[in-house]
Amino acid sequence: MYLYGASGHAKVIIELFEKQQRIVSGLIDVNPAITKLFDYPVYSSFQESFFMDDTEVVISIGNNGIRKKIASELHVKYTTAVHPSANISTRIFVGEGTVVMAGVSINSEVTIGRHVILNTNCSIDHDCVIGDFVHVSPNAAIAGNVNVGEGTHVGIGACIIPGVKVGNWVTIGAGAVIINDVPDYAIVVGNPGKIIKYNKSVD
Ligand SMILES: CC(=O)SCCNC(=O)CCNC(=O)[C@H](O)C(C)(C)COP(=O)(O)OP(=O)(O)OC[C@H]1O[C@@H](n2cnc3c(N)ncnc32)[C@H](O)[C@@H]1OP(=O)(O)O
Numbered sequence: 499m500y501l502y503g504a505s506g507h508a509k510v511i512i513e514l515f516e517k518q519q520r521i522v523s524g525l526i527d528v529n530p531a532i533t534k535l536f537d538y539p540v541y542s543s544f545q546e547s548f549f550m551d552d553t554e555v556v557i558s559i560g561n562n563g564i565r566k567k568i569a570s571e572l573h574v575k576y577t578t579a580v581h582p583s584a585n586i587s588t589r590i591f592v593g594e595g596t597v598v599m600a601g602v603s604i605n606s607e608v609t610i611g612r613h614v615i616l617n618t619n620c621s622i623d624h625d626c627v628i629g630d631f632v633h634v635s636p637n638a639a640i641a642g643n644v645n646v647g648e649g650t651h652v653g654i655g656a657c658i659i660p661g662v663k664v665g666n667w668v669t670i671g672a673g674a675v676i677i678n679d680v681p682d683y684a685i686v687v688g689n690p691g692k693i694i695k696y697n698k699s700v701d
Contacts, residue, residue: 499515499520499521499522499523499553499554499555499556499577500522500523500524500525500526500548500553500554500555500556501522501524501525501526501555501556501557501558502525502526502527502544502555502556502557502558502559502568502572503525503526503527503557503558503559503568504525504526504527504529504532504535504540504558505527505558505559505560506560507558507559507560507615508525508535508558508559509535509536510599510618511556511558511579511597512535512536512538514579514581514597514599514600515579517581517582518579518582522538523538523548523553524538524539524540524541524548525538525539525540525541525558526540526541526542526543526544526548527540527541527542528542528543529542530542544572552575553574553575554574554575554576554577555572555574555575555576555577555595556576556577556579556595556597557569557572557576557595557613560615560633562631562632562633562649562650562651562667563631563649563667565595565613565631566613566630566631566648566649569595569612569613569631576594576595576612576613577594577595578592578593578594578595578596578597578598579596579597579598580592580597580598581598581599581600581601581602583600583601584598584599584600584601584602584603584604584616585601585602585603585604586598586602586603586604587604587605587606587607587608589606589607590604590606590607590608590609590610591608591609591610592610592614593610593611593612593613593614593630594612594613595612595613595614596610596611596612596613596614596615596616597614597615597616598616599615599616599617599618599619599620599636600618600619601618601619602616602617602618602619602620602621602622603620603621603622604616604621604622605621605622605623605624605642606624606625607624607625608622608623608624608625608626608627608628609626609627609628610622610628611628611629611630611631611632611648612630612631613630613631614628614629614630614631614632614633614634615632615633615634616628616634617633617634617635617636617638618636618637619636619637620634620635620636620637620638620639620640620652621638621639621640622634622640623639623640623641623642623644623660624642624643625642625643626640626642626643626644626645626646627644627645627646628640628646629645629646629647629648629649629650629666630648630649631648631649632646632647632648632649632650632651632652633650633651633652634646634652635651635652635653635654635655635656635672636654636655637654637655638652638653638654638655638656638657638658638670639656639657639658640652640657640658641657641658641659641660641661641662642660642661643660643661644658644659644660644661644662644663644664645662645663645664646658646664646668647663647664647665647666647667647668647682648666648667649666649667650664650665650666650667650668650669650670651668651669651670652664652670653669653670653671653672653673653674654672654673655672655673656670656671656672656673656674656675656676657674657675657676658670658676659675659676659677662676662677662678662679662680663679663680664676664679664680665679665680665681665682665683665684666682666683667682667683667697667699668680668681668682668683668684668685668686668697669684669685669686669697670686670687670691671685671686671687671688671691673689674686674687674688674689674691675688675689675690675691676690676691677690677691678690678691680693681693683696683697683698683699684696684697685697
């Protein structure tokens with residue numbers, strides 16, 4: 499197992515793998531100044547030899563746009579990582595590269611995309627569709643039948659009421675309460691959530 503990105507987010511993923519007794523062989527980070535994370539070696543570039551034995555990889559970078567860029571360039575076998583304390587319905591689909599942190603709840607018939615981060619203690623209720631490269635931050639709560647588009651970041655402690663459609667590459671501010679649909683690229687804050695500006699297109 500290798501992690502791509504030697505960040506704070508990587509520390510949490512390493513500890514998740516340690517809990518599962520899955521072996522982390524090392525990390526890759528483009529910053530050559532980083533040579534170790536905990537006791538794990540950090541390599542400055544990706545080498546084919548790392549992946550000869552069907553080794554699996556997780557992109558351990560919190561930035562949704564960067565995760566998308568790396569996933570489009572690095573064609574390796576991606577694994578999913580689900581913390582043993584997560585409470586997950588058996589009737590869900592989780593895409594490759596997705597990480598599900600401690601205390602997360604996912605209820606029935608939810609679809610989670612690729613390279614998603616479901617961060618500590620967030621909850622995703624029944625029939626939601628969560629797009630690729632989304633990050634749902636700690637303690638965010640997403641009610642039933644919500645759609646969250648590609649690359650969207652749901653801030654810490656935010657909540658989204660049932661049936662709302664959140665567009666692609668949206669940012670929902672910390673603690674926001676989302677009661678209406680949100681267009682692509684919007685940055686929304688407050689209760690009730692209001693658009694304050696727009697993100698630039700990642701493409
Ligand atoms: C494990 C982990 O750490 S996971 C990481 C989780 N991270 C988060 O949840 C971060 C969420 N980010 C935020 O909430 C940010 O404040 C953002 C993205 C919404 C806005 O950030 P910026 O673009 O830098 O906006 P900026 O700080 O300039 O604020 C713009 C205005 O919005 C207000 N504002 C910003 N964030 C919020 C918020 N969460 N709720 C209410 N108002 C807010 C500011 O007070 C400011 O208002 P003003 O113009 O009246 O002074």
